[in-house]
Amino acid sequence: MGIVAMNRETSGKIANLSLLPADPIYGMQLLFKSDVRPNKCNLSIGVCQDTQGKTLRFHAVDMAEKNLHNNPYSKDYLPLTGLASFCTSVQELVCGKNDSVTTVQTVGGTGALYVASKLLCHAGISQIFVPDPTWVNHTPLFTSAGLTVSSFPYYDRANACIDFDALCDALNNMDPHSAVVLQASCHNPTGADLTKEQFKILSQIFRKRNLFPLFDLAYQGLGSGIEEDTLGIRIFLEDEHEMLVATTFAKSFGIYNERMGALHIAAPKKAHDSIVSHVRAIVRSCYSSPPAHGAHIINTILSSPELYSLWENELAETRNRLAEQRNLLYSAFQSVKPGFSYAHLMQTKGLFCLFDITLEQVIFLRNEKALYIANDGRICISAINSQNASIIAESMQSL
Ligand SMILES: Cc1ncc(COP(=O)(O)O)c(C=O)c1O
Numbered sequence: 001m002g003i004v005a006m007n008r009e010t011s012g013k014i015a016n017l018s019l020l021p022a023d024p025i026y027g028m029q030l031l032f033k034s035d036v037r038p039n040k041c042n043l044s045i046g047v048c049q050d051t052q053g054k055t056l057r058f059h060a061v062d063m064a065e066k067n068l069h070n071n072p073y074s075k076d077y078l079p080l081t082g083l084a085s086f087c088t089s090v091q092e093l094v095c096g097k098n099d100s101v102t103t104v105q106t107v108g109g110t111g112a113l114y115v116a117s118k119l120l121c122h123a124g125i126s127q128i129f130v131p132d133p134t135w136v137n138h139t140p141l142f143t144s145a146g147l148t149v150s151s152f153p154y155y156d157r158a159n160a161c162i163d164f165d166a167l168c169d170a171l172n173n174m175d176p177h178s179a180v181v182l183q184a185s186c187h188n189p190t191g192a193d194l195t196k197e198q199f200k201i202l203s204q205i206f207r208k209r210n211l212f213p214l215f216d217l218a219y220q221g222l223g224s225g226i227e228e229d230t231l232g233i234r235i236f237l238e239d240e241h242e243m244l245v246a247t248t249f250a251k252s253f254g255i256y257n258e259r260m261g262a263l264h265i266a267a268p269k270k271a272h273d274s275i276v277s278h279v280r281a282i283v284r285s286c287y288s289s290p291p292a293h294g295a296h297i298i299n300t301i302l303s304s305p306e307l308y309s310l311w312e313n314e315l316a317e318t319r320n321r322l323a324e325q326r327n328l329l330y331s332a333f334q335s336v337k338p339g340f341s342y343a344h345l346m347q348t349k350g351l352f353c354l355f356d357i358t359l360e361q362v363i364f365l366r367n368e369k370a371l372y373i374a375n376d377g378r379i380c381i382s383a384i385n386s387q388n389a390s391i392i393a394e395s396m397q398s399l
Contacts, residue, residue: 011070024374025044025136028044028045033368040371041371041388041391042372043373044372044374044378044379045369045380046251046351046380047251047380048222048322049382049383051387053383055254058311059129059156059314060253060301061253061255061301064297064300067300068300077288078291078292078295078311079278079289080283080288081276081283082105082262082290083292085260085303086262086295086296087104087300088106089298090103090247090262094220094233094262095233095264096234096237097229098237100266102265102272104262104265105260106262107287107291109285110137110141110252112247113141113214114141114145114286115263115282116173116244116246118282119275120144121283125149125179125212126148127175127178127295128142128149128178128179128214129151129174129181130150131151131187132151133189134189136376138181152180153166153167153170154187157354157356161347162198170205171202171209171211172205173207173271176194176210176211177210177211178211178212178239179211180206181211181215181216182221182230183201183215184217184233184245185218185222185229185349185350186229186349186352188218189354189376190352190353190379191351191352192344192379193348193349199232201243203239206241214243214244215245215246217234217246217248218248219251219318220247220332221315221392222251222314222315222348222350222351223319224319224323224349239370241266242266242268244264245264247262249262251351253297254314255294255297259291259294260291260295263279275344279303286358321382322351322382325385326345326346326381328385328389329345329389330342330359332389332390333396335390336390350360350381353381354376354378355378356377358362359375360379362374365399371395372393
């Protein structure tokens, strides 16, 4: 049931609104903060951490900010579509050079997905399919934008792998002009990504069934590489789909609270002006214009060869560290030999890995072992270190 329907009986009185459950991820952070146990361990939040467990800061970002301090930019409103130079540089980063793409800056990846949903509504698309499982915010976000949300099979929890046959079957049975969300890389929450061959097959099915692709790219550079993580997007672009790509730069630049995102729109060039006129109308009625600071940070980095190469190296270090952290936990599991499967830790990528455990088991780990993992069994790899790996493995073994 939607939030509005839940409260229909109280209409006209905000004081009568019922208390809604806390957001599953943000709510967990509050619980973690108030936990006084010294051995507590937080694997629930999806941010990249440094070796001290603090949110990772990129030196390239610090240097870009110094540069901006010495060369201040105007504090005037940005255009509704954002900073033009930012849009040009991030478009190339995500889509390569491609005349069929036009890009607008958004308020984070969430804003990009919201504007995308509204644009789909303007185009007469009312149904959207999301992978099962997917990022916890997809369904509420698309629902609140006015789309009808259903899911398609993506991940086989018991066997810890993508169920590609079931996925293709589901696509082959969708109504034409349905929108379908594909995560480009580092799938949240499973870390299980589609291969090049699978993306090629999907592109053909989308074409045959007349489905509308909406890519969500939230972890560019944290899976296989900056360009490698856009593989599926590039395949669909090459096949000339009309499509949308929502991106966030929160994780890839470590600037979560700058709210940096972009929506890339692929359509014949002659349609760009009309499409962007709809985007402007959506943005104006929603948040009016996006924030400037993060756009200047990213633009400074992407337009300076030195800062770009520093950022690229820092991103590669972070990616390699995630692979080492997977290894640490894998080895710890090997030495305690738990009764459940963990081999997929080494086959998945990015910030997350999903374990086939129940909500009761998640609550047990939190209450009895001070181990915080997301309610769906997702753990954040970035929080693993040589001190906590064996404790995590032992706690999970006790299930
Ligand atoms: C898959 C996915 N899409 C979109 C987002 C939203 O990004 P932002 O925080 O920039 O709104 C996230 C954030 O965690 C995500 O994991």
